[in-house]
Each structure stands twice: as C-alpha cells, then as structure tokens.
Amino acid sequence: MSDVKYSKEHEWIKIEGDIGTIGITKHATEMLGDIVFVELPDVGTSVEKDGNAGVVESTKAASDVFTPISGEVMENNQLIVEDPGKINSDPENEAWFFKLKIKDKNELDSLMNKDEYDKFANESDS
Amino acid sequence: MEIKRTSLNRLHQEHKAKFVEFAGYEMPIQYSKGIVEEHKFTRSNSGIFDVSHMGQLFIYGDDALTEDLEKIFPLDLKNLKLNSSKYSFLMNEDAGIYDDLIITKIEKGYLIILNAACKDNDFKILSNLLKDKYKMNLDEEKSLIAIQGPKSADILDSILSGVSQLNFMNGNWFEFKNQKVFITRSGYTGEDGFEASIPNEFAEEFTKKLIENGALLIGLGARDTLRLEAGLCLYGHELGIDKTPIEANLKWAISKERIVNGGFIGSDKIINQIKEGTNQIRVGIKPEGRLIAREKTKVFNESELVIGEITSGTFGPSVSGPVAMGYVEKEFSKKDTKVFLEVRGKKHPANICGLPFYKKSYVKGATK
Numbered sequence: 001m002s003d004v005k006y007s008k009e010h011e012w013i014k015i016e017g018d019i020g021t022i023g024i025t026k027h028a029t030e031m032l033g034d035i036v037f038v039e040l041p042d043v044g045t046s047v048e049k050d051g052n053a054g055v056v057e058s059t060k061a062a063s064d065v066f067t068p069i070s071g072e073v074m075e076n077n078q079l080i081v082e083d084p085g086k087i088n089s090d091p092e093n094e095a096w097f098f099k100l101k102i103k104d105k106n107e108l109d110s111l112m113n114k115d116e117y118d119k120f121a122n123e124s125d126s
Numbered sequence: 127m128e129i130k131r132t133s134l135n136r137l138h139q140e141h142k143a144k145f146v147e148f149a150g151y152e153m154p155i156q157y158s159k160g161i162v163e164e165h166k167f168t169r170s171n172s173g174i175f176d177v178s179h180m181g182q183l184f185i186y187g188d189d190a191l192t193e194d195l196e197k198i199f200p201l202d203l204k205n206l207k208l209n210s211s212k213y214s215f216l217m218n219e220d221a222g223i224y225d226d227l228i229i230t231k232i233e234k235g236y237l238i239i240l241n242a243a244c245k246d247n248d249f250k251i252l253s254n255l256l257k258d259k260y261k262m263n264l265d266e267e268k269s270l271i272a273i274q275g276p277k278s279a280d281i282l283d284s285i286l287s288g289v290s291q292l293n294f295m296n297g298n299w300f301e302f303k304n305q306k307v308f309i310t311r312s313g314y315t316g317e318d319g320f321e322a323s324i325p326n327e328f329a330e331e332f333t334k335k336l337i338e339n340g341a342l343l344i345g346l347g348a349r350d351t352l353r354l355e356a357g358l359c360l361y362g363h364e365l366g367i368d369k370t371p372i373e374a375n376l377k378w379a380i381s382k383e384r385i386v387n388g389g390f391i392g393s394d395k396i397i398n399q400i401k402e403g404t405n406q407i408r409v410g411i412k413p414e415g416r417l418i419a420r421e422k423t424k425v426f427n428e429s430e431l432v433i434g435e436i437t438s439g440t441f442g443p444s445v446s447g448p449v450a451m452g453y454v455e456k457e458f459s460k461k462d463t464k465v466f467l468e469v470r471g472k473k474h475p476a477n478i479c480g481l482p483f484y485k486k487s488y489v490k491g492a493t494k
Contacts (some may be wrong), residue, residue: 006382033156033161033347034160034161034162034163036416036418036441037161037417037418037441037448038418039470055470057418057441058161059161059162059165059347059351059440059441059443060155060347062418062420063419081416084416085162110209
C-alpha cells in the first residue's frame with residue numbers, strides 16, 4: 001500500500017518503499033492556470049527538503065517547484081516536458097514531476113495527510 | 127485609493143472571473159475556461175473584452191483644434207476623414223512616449239482612446255498644451271467594449287445592423303435601445319473586430335446580448351497573449367518615456383507629410399532618427415524549444431555580450447510555442463540573427479524574427 005503526503009507549497013509525494021514520487025496538487029494547478037512550460041531537476045542531482053526542484057510556467061508567470069523532502073533524483077517525467085498541459089489535466093497521477101530516493105524518512109513527519117491538506121488548501125484559498 | 131470597478135464588474139463575477147488590479151481598476155484576468163482556451167476562442171470565434179478602464183477623451187473644437195493637435199501629434203489630421211481613426215503617440219520633446227493612443231475624427235472634434243494607466247497624466251499634458259482653449263471630457267459615463275475575432279462582425283451586426291459595413295479603422299454611430307453607441311472597426315488582438323463606446327447603464331445589457339449570440343467574455347490574460355502574437359506593443363512594456371516611436375519600429379504610424387515638414391512635439395528627434403538610424407530597435411524574438419523568456423530577460427550575442435532586453439514574453443497558444451518582443455542593438459536586429467536569452471542563470475538559444483508571430487491564415491480578396 002502506498003502513502004501520499006502533502007506540503008504547504010502544494011506538492012504531493014507518494015511513498016513506495018524508499019522511493020518518493022513528487023508532483024504538484026490539483027489545487028496548485030488551479031491557482032497557476034494553464035501550464036505551458038516545465039523544467040525538472042536532472043537525474044542524479046541531490047535535492048534538499050524545501051529547496052528548489054524545478055519550475056512551472058503558466059501563460060501568466062513562472063513559479064518555483066520545491067521538493068517536500070530530501071533525496072537523489074532517480075527519474076524525471078519527460079511526458080510533462082513534452083506536453084505541459086498534462087499537468088493541468090491529471091496533476092496527481094500521470095503528470096508526476098520526478099522520483100527520488102528518500103534520504104531521511106523522518107522528514108515525512110512534517111508533511112500533511114490528505115484531510116489536513118484539503119483543509120489547508122481551502123483556508124489558504126479564501 | 128479605492129479600487130475602481132467598471133460597469134461590467136457584476137457580469138464578470140457571474141462568469142467566474144479571477145480579478146487583478148490593473149491601473150487602479152479591478153479587472154478580470156481570466157474566466158473559468160482559462161487563458162489558453164479564451165485565446166483560442168477569440169481566434170476562431172468571437173471574444174468580448176471589457177476595456178472600460180481605458181480613457182475616452184473627447185475634445186471639442188473646429189479647424190483651430192485640428193491645427194493645435196497637429197502641433198502635438200505626428201498625424202495629417204487636416205486630411206483625416208470624419209469617423210476615421212489613426213494610431214498615434216503623445217510624446218515629449220525628445221520623442222519619448224507618454225502614451226500610445228487611437229484618435230478618431232468625430233463630428234464636433236476628436237475622440238482619443240488612452241491607456242488606463244496613462245489617461246490622467248495625458249489629460250493634464252493635453253490640457254496644458256491646448257491651454258484650456260477647448261472643451262475636454264475624459265468621459266467616465268461610457269464603457270468601452272471590444273469584440274474581437276472572425277465571427278464578431280456577424281454577431282455584432284445581428285444586434286446593430288450595418289456594423290459589418292464599416293471599414294477597418296473607421297467608425298460610426300449606431301443605436302442600441304434608443305441609445306447612441308459609437309462603434310469603430312478596430313482592436314488589438316490581430317483579429318478583425320470592433321470597439322463599442324456605450325453609456326454605462328447599457329453596457330451590461332449590450333454585453334449579455336453579445337453572449338446570447340455566441341460571443342464569450344475574455345480576460346486581460348488572453349488579451350496579452352493575443353496582442354503579443356500579433357506583434358502589437360503594450361505601453362509600459364514595449365513603449366515608455368525612454369523609447370521613441372522610431373526605436374519601437376512604429377515609423378508607419380507617423381504621417382509621411384509630417385516627416386517632411388515636422389512641426390510636432392518630438393519632430394526634430396524623430397526626423398533625425400529616421401535619417402541617422404537608432405542604436406536600438408524593437409524586434410520579435412523566438413526562443414528555441416519551449417522556454418519562456420519574460421520581461422527583463424537579458425539578450426546576449428554569440429560573443430556573450432549583452433545586446434538587449436526582452437520587454438514581453440509568454441507562450442503563444444496559436445503558434446504553440448514561446449514568443450517574445452524586445453529591444454536589441456541595431457546590428458543584431460536582422461531576421462534570423464542568433465541570440466541567447468539568460469533565464470534562471472542559463473543561456474538559451476533564440477532567433478530574431480519578423481513580426482507578427484501570428485498572421486491570419488486567410489486574406490480577403492487575395493490575388494496570389
């Protein structure tokens with residue numbers, strides 16, 4: 001069984017063993033609008049919790065993507081590089097951003113579960 | 127200062143607009159469909175834009191007014207026909223641009239459409255220049271609604287019969303609910319379209335009629351991607367007090383007769399720049415790949431020297447790729463010159479290109 005957690009920067013992470021798959025939430029895509037460009041961290045790079053891990057651009061503006069936990073990037077999703085619109089249509093499934101090898105599972109404790117995140121997103125909305 | 131709202135504000139809300147503050151007004155940046163869909167709908171169908179925040183300046187006077195305005199604007203106003211419009215600029219002595227505008231000859235004077243962020247300052251400048259000799263009214267009682275896109279002529283004609291007979295950059299009075307509405311065939315999207323100047327109390331009803339007939343409300347977000355694809359300048363980005371019309375590559379907007387004889391504000395500089403050339407000039411810039419280079423992005427040549435800066439950049443939904451405009455040094459302004467754009471610390475290849483990025487695929491009465 002997999003476990004999904006959420007960050008205050010509106011990223012989700014699906015945990016399977018010591019591999020985490022990271023993307024941005026539906027709520028994030030609704031705030032950003034039409035996404036037309038994405039830049040992902042290179043495979044093999046190490047990223048630090050809450051640090052920069054890519055960029056998404058909508059027709060309006062560029063926004064940084066942060067990684068909710070530290071680790072080494074194992075894979076990045078070329079599908080969304082070629083078709084950034086997928087991030088709007090299927091953000092929490094097909095349009096994942098990158099997978100990383102989790103460095104420290106304790107970092108996961110600071111993240112929110114689904115209910116907590118939904119509440120957080122609703123509140124930050126108003 | 128309290129934020130201003132246009133007479134269509136309630137309708138924007140009903141259509142789930144996301145609002146932004148623009149030049150002191152609460153304006154819709156997009157509706158529920160989003161910028162890309164709104165952009166494409168305008169190109170294929172008909173989009174409605176609330177541009178009521180823009181200034182509608184009426185100046186009343188006879189031949190003396192025409193003469194005085196010719197001392198200000200680089201236009202041949204004496205030969206401007208009734209209800210005809212011209213694109214022009216309000217400049218300082220150095221030909222720096224205070225505002226770009228559309229001026230239309232109306233029965234008792236002129237109507238000048240001004241940018242929202244500039245209109246109050248324009249009014250002051252023009253009042254001073256005209257020494258308060260003429261009645262001037264920056265009309266807040268009228269809304270301005272643009273209808274843009276290939277189906278706009280049919281849609282508008284079904285509400286105001288005869289509108290489709292107007293020629294480009296020409297206007298006339300029509301009647302809606304016994305109210306006089308001034309319609310011009312113009313716009314800022316690269317599409318065929320119209321702008322309607324209508325009393326505030328009737329703006330919502332008029333707009334609802336357009337929607338009933340198949341047009342959709344479009345936000346400022348798509349207005350920006352549409353004008354950028356069409357290679358059109360936006361004040362505060364491509365145009366400003368530090369830029370001249372010649373540097374902005376808008377020489378076409380200066381009447382030929384006025385280039386010969388001068389006599390308007392900034393004419394010495396303009397005539398000199400036409401003769402001598404300028405150091406920098408506005409160009410189109412097409413990034414390779416999908417990278418978006420936004421305003422203030424530095425432009426480099428192949429020897430890694432800074433040669434210019436981007437003034438607007440986004441993703442163009444109709445060209446399915448990134449588009450940008452900016453200023454570069456003259457010697458690097460030729461089409462297909464390879465340049466590099468510094469985005470997030472990395473240099474990315476791009477090419478200088480002709481404008482517009484997007485041209486209509488059909489041409490009326492084309493012979494070739």
